[in-house]
Amino acid sequence: MHPKVSVCVPTYNHEKYIRQTLDGALMQQTDFVFEIVIGDDASTDNNQRIIQEYVDKYPNIFRAFLHEENQGPREPKEFGGRNNVLGLLKACKGDYVALCEGDDYWTDPLKLQKQVDFMETNLDYSICHHNMNVIYEDGSPEHFFNESNQKTKSSIVDILEDRWFIATAATLYRNIFREKDFANWHSRAAAGDWALAIQLAATGKIHYMPEAMGVYRKHREGLSNIHSSTNLFFLKNRKQMFTDVNEWLDFQYNETIQQTLKYYDKQIQTLESNFL
Numbered sequence: 001m002h003p004k005v006s007v008c009v010p011t012y013n014h015e016k017y018i019r020q021t022l023d024g025a026l027m028q029q030t031d032f033v034f035e036i037v038i039g040d041d042a043s044t045d046n047n048q049r050i051i052q053e054y055v056d057k058y059p060n061i062f063r064a065f066l067h068e069e070n071q072g073p074r075e076p077k078e079f080g081g082r083n084n085v086l087g088l089l090k091a092c093k094g095d096y097v098a099l100c101e102g103d104d105y106w107t108d109p110l111k112l113q114k115q116v117d118f119m120e121t122n123l124d125y126s127i128c129h130h131n132m133n134v135i136y137e138d139g140s141p142e143h144f145f146n147e148s149n150q151k152t153k154s155s156i157v158d159i160l161e162d163r164w165f166i167a168t169a170a171t172l173y174r175n176i177f178r179e180k181d182f183a184n185w186h187s188r189a190a191a192g193d194w195a196l197a198i199q200l201a202a203t204g205k206i207h208y209m210p211e212a213m214g215v216y217r218k219h220r221e222g223l224s225n226i227h228s229s230t231n232l233f234f235l236k237n238r239k240q241m242f243t244d245v246n247e248w249l250d251f252q253y254n255e256t257i258q259q260t261l262k263y264y265d266k267q268i269q270t271l272e273s274n275f276l
Contacts (some may be wrong), residue, residue, distance in 0.1 A: 004032035005112055006094030006175070010085045011038060011083035011102025014047040017217065022054050024106035024214070026061070030113045037092050038102075039065040041084040047102070063091065064223050085192060089177060097175050100214070107133075108213035115172040118207055126204030127197065129170040131212040137219035145170070145216055152208050156201035159194070160245070162260045166206070167212050168193050173200050185244035190237045198245055232271050239264035 007025045011018060036058075040048050048066045055062045071083035089097065096119060106168050108114075115128040121202060132145040145167045151158070154165065173196075182199065189195040229235065239261060246257045 002178075003035045003094045004030075004116060005034040005096045005098055005172070006092035007034055007036045007098050007112075008088055008092050008111070009036060009038040009100055009102055010041070010048060010088055011043070011051075012041040012084070013043045013045050013047060014102035015043070015047045015050060017103040017105070018047055020105040021100055021102050024050075025100065026058065028106070028112045029109045030189055032116065034061075034098075035063060035094060036061050037088060039061045039067075039084045039088040039091075040067060040102075042067045042070040048218075065091070072106065080188075080268070082192060086182070086187070089196075090256050092175060093178065096172050097177075098172045100169045103117050103217045103219065104132075104215060105217075106169070106214040108211065111213040112172070114209065114211075114213075118209075122207065124204055125174075125207050126176070126200045127166065127171060127173045127206045128209070129166045129206070129207035130214070132167040132170050132216045133212050134216045134218060137217065140218075144212060146208070146210070148210075150208055150210070152210075154201075154206040154208065156198065157253060157256055158206070159197055159201055160256045160260060162242075162244070162263060164194070166193070167214075167216050168252055169216055170227070171197075174204065176203055176207045178197075178202065181272060183248055185241065185248060188237075188244065189241040190234055191241065194238075195241065202249065218268060229267060230271070232268065235268050235271065237262060239268065 009021060022036070028034065038051060040051055051064055051066065055064045065088065067084065071087065098115070100106065111130070118128050119125060133142060134145050135142050143246070146165060150165055158165070175217060186195045186199070242257050242260050243263070248252060
C-alpha cells in the first residue's frame with residue numbers, strides 16, 4: 001500500500017540545517033501515513049551521520065539514500081545535485097510528493113494535512129503551494145516569498161509567462177511521476193524546479209494558500225546564487241528550456257512563450273554586450 005505523501009528531501013552539506021528540516025517533517029499531524037524519502041549527495045560534512053540518527057530512530061518513516069559518491073553531474077555547475085534529485089523524485093511512492101530541501105524547514109504542523117485535504121477534494125489541481133518566510137544568513141531583512149496579490153488559482157500560462165511564484169519547500173503535487181517518466185527536455189534544463197512545475201501544470205491547476213507554513217533559507221551555498229540573471233549560461237539554458245517546452249506542448253501556448261523568449265533574448269544581448 002502506498003503512503004499518502006512522500007516527503008522528498010534532497011540534501012548536501014546541510015549539517016547546520018538538516019535537524020530543523022527533519023523535525024519540521026516529523027512534527028506533521030496527519031490522518032494519513034507519510035514517508036520521508038531523503039537523499040544525501042555524498043556530503044563532506046556530518047550530514048549523513050545526523051540523517052542516520054533519524055533513520056535509526058524512525059525506521060518505519062524514513063527511506064534514506066546515503067550516497068558514497070556524488071551523483072553529479074559535476075559540470076556544468078548549474079546542474080549541481082540534479083541526479084540526486086531526479087533519482088529521489090522517482091523513488092517517492094506516495095500519492096502526493098511534498099518537497100523540502102535540506103536547508104529549508106516547515107513551521108506549521110498541519111501543513112501536509114491542509115494541502116492534502118484540498119487536493120483530495122479538488123481533483124482538477126496538480127499542485128498546491130503556500131507562502132513561506134524568507135530568511136537570510138547574512139542578516140538581510142526577512143520577507144514573505146509571495147506578495148499579498150498572489151493569485152489563489154494559477155495555471156501553466158502563469159509559469160510560461162516567466163513568473164515564478166512557487167517556493168520549492170511549499171510545494172505538494174499529485175505524483176504523476178510514479179507511473180510516467182519526466183519529459184525528455186527535463187534533464188537538459190538547469191532550473192529543475194521550473195521543469196517539474198511545467199510538467200505538473202500541464203495536467204492541472206495550481207492552488208495557493210496564503211499562510212506562511214515554512215521557512216526558505218537563503219545562504220551563500222544555495223543554487224539560487226548560481227541560477228541568476230547575471231549568469232549567461234543559465235539565461236541561454238532557460239531560453240532553450242522554453243523553446244523545448246513550446247514544442248513539447250505542441251505550440252498550444254506559442255504566443256505566450258514567444259513573448260518569454262523575446263525577454264530572454266534581450267537579457268542575453270545585454271549581458272553579452274557587457275562582456276565586449
